[in-house]
Amino acid sequence: xxxxxxxIDIPVAFASAFEGEIIRRKDMQVEFDGSRVDCAExxxxxxxxxxxxxxxxxxxxxxxxxxxxSKNSIAYVVKVAGKNMQADFEPVIERKFHNYINCxxxxxxxxxxxxxxxxxxxxxxxAGFRIKHIGEVLYASVKNEFDAVVDxxxxxxxxxxxxxxxxxxxxxIPIFDKRDERLDTLTDESVDVYYSCILCQAxxxxxxxxxxxxxxxxxxxxxxxxxxxxxxxxxxxxCQIITKERPIDENLGAYEDVDEAVQKxxxxxxxxxxxxxxMQDPMTSCGCFECxxxxxxxxxxxxxxxxxxxxxxxxxxxxxxMASMTGGGVQTPGFMGHGKHFISSKKFMKAEGGIERIVxxxxxxxxxxxDRLNKTAKELYGIDNFTDMIGDETIAEDPETLVxxxxxxxxxxxxxxxxx
Ligand code: SF4
Ligand code: ZN
Numbered sequence: 001x002x003x004x005x006x007x008i009d010i011p012v013a014f015a016s017a018f019e020g021e022i023i024r025r026k027d028m029q030v031e032f033d034g035s036r037v038d039c040a041e042x043x044x045x046x047x048x049x050x051x052x053x054x055x056x057x058x059x060x061x062x063x064x065x066x067x068x069x070s071k072n073s074i075a076y077v078v079k080v081a082g083k084n085m086q087a088d089f090e091p092v093i094e095r096k097f098h099n100y101i102n103c104x105x106x107x108x109x110x111x112x113x114x115x116x117x118x119x120x121x122x123x124x125x126x127a128g129f130r131i132k133h134i135g136e137v138l139y140a141s142v143k144n145e146f147d148a149v150v151d152x153x154x155x156x157x158x159x160x161x162x163x164x165x166x167x168x169x170x171x172x173i174p175i176f177d178k179r180d181e182r183l184d185t186l187t188d189e190s191v192d193v194y195y196s197c198i199l200c201q202a203x204x205x206x207x208x209x210x211x212x213x214x215x216x217x218x219x220x221x222x223x224x225x226x227x228x229x230x231x232x233x234x235x236x237x238x239c240q241i242i243t244k245e246r247p248i249d250e251n252l253g254a255y256e257d258v259d260e261a262v263q264k265x266x267x268x269x270x271x272x273x274x275x276x277x278x279m280q281d282p283m284t285s286c287g288c289f290e291c292x293x294x295x296x297x298x299x300x301x302x303x304x305x306x307x308x309x310x311x312x313x314x315x316x317x318x319x320x321x322m323a324s325m326t327g328g329g330v331q332t333p334g335f336m337g338h339g340k341h342f343i344s345s346k347k348f349m350k351a352e353g354g355i356e357r358i359v360x361x362x363x364x365x366x367x368x369x370x371d372r373l374n375k376t377a378k379e380l381y382g383i384d385n386f387t388d389m390i391g392d393e394t395i396a397e398d399p400e401t402l403v404x405x406x407x408x409x410x411x412x413x414x415x416x417x418x419x420x
Contacts, residue, residue, distance in 0.1 A: 010129065011128035013104075014105070014137065028120070029124070031071055042167075044078070048152055052154055060164075073165070075158040078154075080150045089233060092229045095221065095226075097109070097138065106125075114168050134157060183223055186224065187346075188215070191213055194242040195239045196261055198265050203288075206270060207266070207328075210261070212224055214345045214346060215345060218289040218337040254275075278295070279295075281331060287323070289338060291305065292305055293336055296402070298400075299403050300413050303359065306364075314396055314398055314402045340365070344369050353413075356380075359390060374387055
């Protein structure tokens with residue numbers, strides 16, 4: 001573990017050793033909670049003339065003016081300028097805020113975008129820690145890590161509730177929507193290159209994610225645009241270009257270029273990887289998959305479980321049991337780790353027939369993906385409300401009950417060829 005210590009002018013320590021620190025309610029001076037009040041975190045590219053480097057402004061009350069134990073709004077806008085800066089780098093920088101703020105002793109951060117949550121401990125407050133110090137941390141960390149693209153940086157932190165509402169709804173959300181839309185309109189066919197990601201080789205030495213517009217990294221945190229930006233920011237870093245000029249089988253998503261890349265980046269441990277099959281040379285999994293899908297032989301379908309799900313699946317396995325078969329950077333046909341957003345992708349198990357193979361998901365996951373998944377099912381197969389045909393733990397936890405439910409609903413997987 002790399003312990004990074006940067007000299008930042010704050011009254012408490014700053015080191016990655018504090019990253020896992022949790023602050024309980026009884027130890028907390030104040031908190032900020034994007035799920036209850038208006039919050040946002042944002043990187044905004046500006047013209048150099050609009051930025052005064054290292055200027056930190058707090059608009060609204062400081063921590064000493066907030067009621068003890070209260071829940072407050074916060075929105076911080078990190079303005080950056082640099083001749084090599086691009087809007088595509090904004091989300092890559094933003095995603096690091098979580099690490100930066102967590103490295104502060106006595107401060108805890110989870111979430112992102114407009115859903116972040118921050119707690120400041122009583123001890124940190126008594127040591128003199130204030131909102132403006134969050135600005136110092138963000139300033140120093142961004143300048144430190146992104147010096148290749150950020151020449152000037154200024155931080156504005158809003159705690160005034162009306163200002164937070166304005167920043168969230170009028171500034172941040174439209175930017176987040178625009179980013180998501182950009183990704184929505186990209187397809188695997190519409191781009192010239194894919195990207196590898198080997199960030200997880202510290203834990204799974206032969207693992208390589210191949211990231212495409214329609215298939216994000218299995219951790220759910222690296223989209224094709226993020227991988228592209230990561231490559232531009234650090235050309236010798238974890239994300240490398242994979243060309244796609246020599247297809248072997250486009251339905252499987254098999255390419256000579258992809259095979260060569262995974263051979264190289266896995267140091268020879270992998271020979272062939274397909275992008276769209278869970279049966280033939282599926283992509284490997286490290287350990288940080290958001291979800292795992294596994295073949296369910298009685299229905300010719302697949303069951304998907306997400307990490308948060310603690311119960312039983314119709315495979316007779318829990319998520320940790322499925323994970324023990326799937327992780328470690330090896331290929332296990334019939335089981336595959338993937339991100340939540342991949343579930344509604346037109347490329348999900350395309351080689352085996354696509355999303356119509358999905359027969360079961362935990363209820364919460366089903367609700368999370370419903371809008372997007374139903375849209376894809378309508379486009380691909382003309383099925384309305386496809387998620388109504390998919391089982392969950394309230395319907396079935398064993399294969400017999402599941403198949404009876406699927407039969408009653410006329411689920412399309414029952415009519416497909418067996419996968420093995
Ligand atoms: Fe990169 Fe995420 Fe894949 Fe890890 S799981 S290698 S971070 S894309
Ligand atoms: Zn991983």
